[in-house]
Amino acid sequence: MTPDSEDPRWLTAEQRLAWLDMVRVLTRLPATLDAQLERDAGLSFFEYHVLSMLSEVPSHTLRLSRLAQLTSSSLSRLSNVVKRLEGRGLLRREPDPDDGRASRAVLTAAGTDAVERAAPGHVTAVRELVVDPLDPAQLSQLHAAHERILGRLDPASSSRPEWLET
């Protein structure tokens, strides 16, 4: 791949304003959700997300590599977080019987409790900050835009999540 020869197609004024507002959302929204969860439940947004993904799967069990995909995280980051969460008793690791290389994370009872205690406040925050200020049409437009963006961010896996056995 050539280092794309200058394509100075600058942004139009409108595009630039749209982008700058997106950057604001991109930085403030995660920070706000993090603060809420940390304050009310002692979890970072990422930790919550990990536990939440586990809780949504019937077996409460996922391989780390899948958990990494689901949370858009590196295996390294996930490995560290899983170790800490295990230390706190919110989940445990066990070897995958089908693949000697793999590990599974299993939500414990304490972990289930923690997500269930954290969820209402988190959902309230998501509603307040994102869902409620938009009418249904706007939310679905936002969703469509995100799907298109994700198509560019990850051309590989944008070919649909066949999994997610809710």
Added chain:
Amino acid sequence: MTPDSEDPRWLTAEQRLAWLDMVRVLTRLPATLDAQLERDAGLSFFEYHVLSMLSEVPSHTLRLSRLAQLTSSSLSRLSNVVKRLEGRGLLRREPDPDDGRASRAVLTAAGTDAVERAAPGHVTAVRELVVDPLDPAQLSQLHAAHERILGRLDPASSSRPEWLET
């Protein structure tokens, strides 16, 4: 432990999918932009943003507190980053003549160079990932959604950024 459904107003299936896709964008987009800038220009996205804000102001000078607002960062984080950028010669700090407590960041020639070298690749990435996959109507809908979200994130300053001074 759900005290009979209604209190936390759970998300509908559609809202939940929209939110999960937003979370993916929220985590992957900054990571991707960071990687591109770091690889091609040796700057983090945040560093680029700081330099870029300075370069857009005629005097190439801003008070740190204003720079913090413009980049949605804490003063503490900004202070650290400014110190590092100063060490690399991309900007310098000087006391504000009008207020003994304040400091100003001033872009140096090397800093101007750095932004100008980094900008084309960054803009290309932003176009590829966000602007191009959306048609103009979608982009403006996205912008509208972000404005509403920002209204909730920061009720105070959502009253127009009247900047471009100093």
Added chain:
DNA sequence: AGCGAATAGTTCAAGCGTCAAGTAAATTGG
């Protein structure tokens, strides 16, 4: 089979961000 490559995960050092505390200057209020 068997060997090289890919996959799954862990770990460690380095760097960055955050929060709490600290300094210094300006503003407010009595």
Added chain:
DNA sequence: CCAATTTACTTGACGCTTGAACTATTCGCT
């Protein structure tokens, strides 16, 4: 006009993320 408060920033300790190894297993090819 002085004390209390607020504003503007800086610093230091601590925790988290990253990226580069490194180990252990499984896959893919011939």
